[in-house]
Amino acid sequence: LRTAFIESAYAETDALLSASMELLGEDANVMVTSDHGFAPQWLSVNGALVMQQAGVTPGEASGNCRIPDDVDPATVQAKICATGASANIYVNLIDRDVPGAVAEEDYDAVRQQIVDAFTNLTDPDNPDATxxxxxxxxxxxxxxxGVNAVHPSRTGDVVVxxxxxxxxxxxxxGVVISPSTFFGQHGYMPDLVDLDANINLHGTFLASGPAFLEGTTLADVRAVDVAPTAAFLMGIPGxxxxxxxxxxxxLxxxxxxxxxxxxxxxxxHAQFAxxxxSPDSFDDENAPGVSAQLGGAAYLLPWFDHFRVESQGPSLFLSANDVIGATPPLSAFFDDMPAIEIMNAFGTDVAAIGNHHFDVNYEWFIDLMPxxxxPWLAANIVLGDDATPIALPVDGATPAAETGAPWAPTAMLELDGMTVGVIGITTLDTPRVTREGALGPYVMLEPIPVVNRYAEELRAQGADIVVVIAHEGATAGTLSEPTGPIVDIADASVGVDTILGDHSSQQVLSLRENGTLLTQNPARGYSITRTRIVIGTESGEVVYKTADYxxxxxxxVEPDEAISTRxxxxxxxxxxxxxxxxxVAENPILRSDNCGGETGRLCESLIGNVVSDAMRFSYDADFAITNSGGIRADLTCPATDNPDDFCAADLEANAITRGQVLGVLPFGNVAVTVDISGVELKELLEVGVSASPAESGGFQQISGLCITYSTDLEPGSRITNAVRQADDGSCTGDAIDFSESATYTVITNDFSASGGDGYPNFSERMVTLGLLDEVVSGYLAGDTEALVAGDPxxxxxxxxITCEGADCPAPV
Incomplete structure (x- = not known):
């Protein structure tokens, strides 16, 4: 009976394939595939009963992926979810699962109970059988x-x-092993093959059509290879x-x-830790999802190496990052030398220059370049007409004599018979978001004509592929339909195959109408993009491009030992x-704001209130104003222990350490006070809301006052109301006088006071105080009367900050 059933399944499949091929015709390219093979089986294992007998559950579950009936869920240590020959077993872990039954310190012991129960499982009727x-x-x-088979939340704590x-x-x-009602099954180890026993768990792959070779047998075809191949044949991104x-x-x-x-x-930004x-998102409050670690320098390198091994030709690691500047303490404390050291370890081939490379000034960056x-590239940062060039060779890059800069505009790379030209671009925002004078004698050029000019030159010099690495980003839109400055550059580009965006934290995979492939990742190594460009070796022309993240x-993942040690x-x-x-805080204090902006640049934020309060109360100013772009991390220690941060595992929940504060304020900014008029105060506040509803690093966080603004009004005239904060923090104080005769003492940071982010330049009038991170640390430690030392x-x-208008950012 079993033989006849299996033979009939083969016959039915053959008939279906025959009919399909006839309907598709000779010109169609067809791939036939299965995600797994099969093995004969005739015995069922009652995994739920094994769990009960091991003492992991108080009873035998009546169904798959269920807990036993009529028991308190808090007494169930784990549940089994099985299909075919595989089972994922999930421990009911306190603080991860609801309701939670197993404490973290007992997690490994419970898992070992489960491992032992299944490892020692035998069949009474066949005691020698495995x-x-x-x-x-x-x-x-x-x-x-060849495939990483683990998922951070869906894979069981134990897999059988x-x-x-x-x-x-x-x-x-009620029976551990019983006869099965099925003929065959999957879920066995994927490399299990015993043809004499009719066991073959390998999947099926057949291909036919004019695009494929005839009579060729391929080894090690994987299911994950089918979609990229199909996309290539259709000429669409994978x-x-x-x-x-x-x-x-x-082929x-x-x-x-x-x-x-x-x-x-x-x-x-040197995100070493x-x-x-969250690998999943659940709306049900009883299924809050699981948080898992990703990225970090020592773990990223093995991922890069995986894609290098996976490549079927030469590979490049290209960076358009802010390599230095706005870095966590592990790099910032050492003048950002570790940031470059790690980028070297990553095997970086070429890097574009970011705006944060000028956080100190151009001389600091030039000293670090060697x-x-x-090579460092920036085709649109050139020496001003009246300035004197600064000589510094950059090995491996196109000479920069034409720009007068110590960095090159482009690089030409010879890779296994193909020539790749790379153009570096830096955001036009650089003068606005750095200290006044940080660029020194260098000036910014509009990127679009620069890109097109150098793309034409690189093609003329023999480049098969032209790549732009741009420290400029998308600011809105979707994965495939983004908007923002980098999109404008991509759409206007001529002769460019792909542009790697940066500067903003957004995932982008977008093949533009002009054929330019635009990609970008969220910041700090949260995702990796792999771009593949295919050329015809005879024509030297690009025939296909695709990217995936x-x-x-x-x-x-086994972390890189050398990076871990460093x-x-x-x-x-x-x-x-x-x-x-x-x-310490009662609750987590995150970088995100009240409107859900992850970088805190849309609305009032808890962390912005803490930082601005610390500034105001420490120096008894009327008002404190600080730019959201200067706030770079969460203030409280994470709930999950991370050996690479500065939060010891035994600290109380929501503790705040000096390292956390320095991560929040990594720029080395100094608190400064400025005496200004009411007119100047309004001008300063107008700058902070001028970009709304778009995210902006210049969006202000404030203390001592409350403002209302309208996005329906033109930038520069948006503030409609402003009052002082009352002693209890409420917005019930006196109205603020914006007249010329009114005077106020405002505390801010030296970046904003010097004209950064488009704020008025008060540098000649500012009084320098303490380092901003030390001001906040002292405030939290109880150095002012506003807080009692030790109190959360x-x-x-x-x-x-209240917004009125049709397109205001909405609180969440």
């Missing part, structure tokens, strides 16, 4: 046949794989998260094609200072 093939802990599932003829489905209640390869070896013209892989991250992200093992989860050394050097706790702070959104 029932369980493999038992994995979640973090041990790494590379499975049975051996044929055993499987989990349709088990008999899936946004495609992880496989184009099957050139299967009739495969030998005449050459592929370039470009690996990129955006706005890295891992970040945190420390890089790669990937979240670099840390689970199952980060640990840096941490050890400054831990005694930056690990000191200076305060509990900032609130008080309505300090």
């Amino acid at each position: 029932v369980v093939d493999e038992v994995f802990l979640k973090e041990d599932i790494n590379d499975t046949l 794989i049975l051996a044929p003829p055993y499987q989990f489905d349709a088990a008999e209640p 899936p946004a998260n495609a992880s496989g390869s184009i099957l050139y070896d299967a 009739a013209d495969g030998e005449s094609l050459s592929e370039l892989t470009i690996i990129s991250i955006s706005d890295y 891992p970040l945190s992200g 420390e890089a093992d790669f 990937h979240l670099p989860w840390n689970i199952s 980060v640990a050394e840096l941490t050890t050097d400054i831990e005694p200072i930056l690990g000191e706790q200076v305060g 702070i509990e900032p609130a959104i008080e309505g300090r």
Whole structure:
């Protein structure tokens, strides 16, 4: 019966394929694939009963992926979710799962109970048979046949794989092993093959049509390779998260094609420590989702190396990042030398210059340039007409004599028979978002004519591929339909194959109408983009381009030993200072604002209130105003311990350390006071809301006053009301006099007071005070009468900044 059933399935499949091929015709390219193979089975394992007998559950669950009936969920330590021969077992972990039954300190012990129960499982009727093939802990599932098979939240804490003829489905209640009602099953180890026993878990791949070679057998085709190959044949970009390869070896013209892989991250800012992200999003309050670590220097390099190995031709790691400036303490404390050191370790081939490279001034950046093992590019930052060139060679880059700058405009790279031209571009915002005079004798040029001019020159010099690495970004829109300055550059580009954007934190994969492929990532290594450009080796012309992005989860990834060691050394050097706790909060104080802006540049924010209050109360000014672009991180320690930060694992919840404060305020800014008139105060406040509803680093966080503004009014005339804050923080104080005769003492930072972010330049009148991070640390430690040392702070959104208008950012 089983034989006849299986033979009939084969016959039915053959008939379906035959009919399909006849309907499609000879000119169609067809791929037939399955995601897995099959194995015969005839016995069912009752995983729920195994869990009960191991003492993990108080009873036998009556269905798959369920807890036992009529029991308190808080007494169930784990549940099993099985399909075929595979089972994911999820521990009911306190503070991760609802309601939670297992404390963190008991997590490994409970997992070991489960591992032991399944590892020692035997079949009473067949005591010599292997029932369980493999038992994995979640973090041990790494590379499975060339694919990372672990998911941060969906993969079980323990994974069990049975051996044929055993499987989990349709088990008999109350019996550990019983006869099965199925003929065949999947879910076994994917490399399991025993043809004599009719076992073959390899998937099927067949291809036919004019694009494919005839009579060719390919080894190691993966399911993830099918979609990229299909997209290539259709001439469309591949899936946004495609992880496989184009099957050139299967193609009739495969030998005449050459592929370039470009690996990129955006706005890295020396984020050596891992970040945190949620792999799933749930609306149900009883399923809050799981936070997992991703990125971080030591974990990013293995991801880069994975894509280098995956490439089917030469590969490049290109950076348009702010490599230096606005960096966390691990780099900033050492004059940002570690930032360049890590970029060298990443194998950076070429880097564009970011605006933060001039945070101190141009001389500081020029002194750091030779420390890089790669050339720096900025085609649109050139020496002013009346300035004297500063000589500094940049190895491996096009000579920069025509720009008068010590950095090159372009680089030409010879890679395995293809020539790649790279153009560097820096945001036009640079003079506005840096200190006045930071660029020295250098001036900015409009990027579009610069890009097109150098693209034409590089083509004339023999470039097969032209790439722009631009420290300029998208500011709105969607993944495939972004908007913003980088989109304008891409749409106006001529002769450019791909542009790697930066500067803003947005994911972009967009093939523009002119054929330019535009990509960009969220900041600080939160995602990696892989761009692939294919050229015909005979014509030398680009025939295809695609890009996909990937979240670099840390689970199952072995961190790079050299980078881990270096980060640990840096941490050890400054831990005694930056690990000191200076305060604590009742609740987390994040960088994000009240309107959901992750970078806090849309609305009033808790962290902005704390920083501005610290400034005002520390120096008894009338008002405090600070730019949101100067606030760069969360203030409170993260809930998940991270050995690379400055929050010890045994600190109380929502602790604040000096290292956290320095991460929030990494620029080394100084608090300054300025005596100004009411007219000047209004001018200053108008700048802060001029870009709304768009995000802006110049958006202000304020203390001592409350303002109302309207986006329906023209920038420069948007403030409609302003009052002082009452002693209780409410917006019920006296109206503020914006007349010339009124005078106020305002405390801000030296960047804003010197004209940064478009604010009025008060540098000749400002009085320099303490370092801003030390001001905030002292305030949190109780150095002012506003806070009592040791008492938790509990900032609130008080309505300090209210927007009125049709397109105001909406509170969340």
